[in-house]
Amino acid sequence: MPANYLKKRTFARELRRNMTKEERHLWYDFLQRHSMRFLRQKMIGAYIVDFYCPEAKLVIELDGSQHFDEDALRADERRSEFLQQQGLRVIRFTNRQIWLQFEDVCRTIDAVLNGNSDYSR
Secondary structure (H helix, E strand, O other), rough: OOOHHHHHHHHHHHHHHHHOOOHHHHHOHHHHHOOOOOOEEEEOOOOOEEEEOOOEEEEEEEEOOOOHHHHHHHHEEEHHHHHHHHEEEEEEEEEHHHOOOHHHHHHHHHHHHHHOOOOOO
């Protein structure tokens, strides 16, 4: 295996062990108990996504303040394009949404999983 792959895999493990408060909240209070299986900090190509549901081919990304400058927005756009080219659907929520609109976030995820949403952001 290439050294870069091994480095990324180790980094993904670190991210799983050191989730942000928002990731922990979404994981422990919703996704971990969901009827569909989710993976945390999953490597897909050159990227590590926050949450991934293989059955639904769904990626969920949580965006903190570092995601809102111009360079980060462009990088997130490239990342989403790559993931969509792999046949995956990408939905994003801000950390603020996790804290202030948690039930709405959960309902949106359920709607996307059930095919009842055209959510895009």
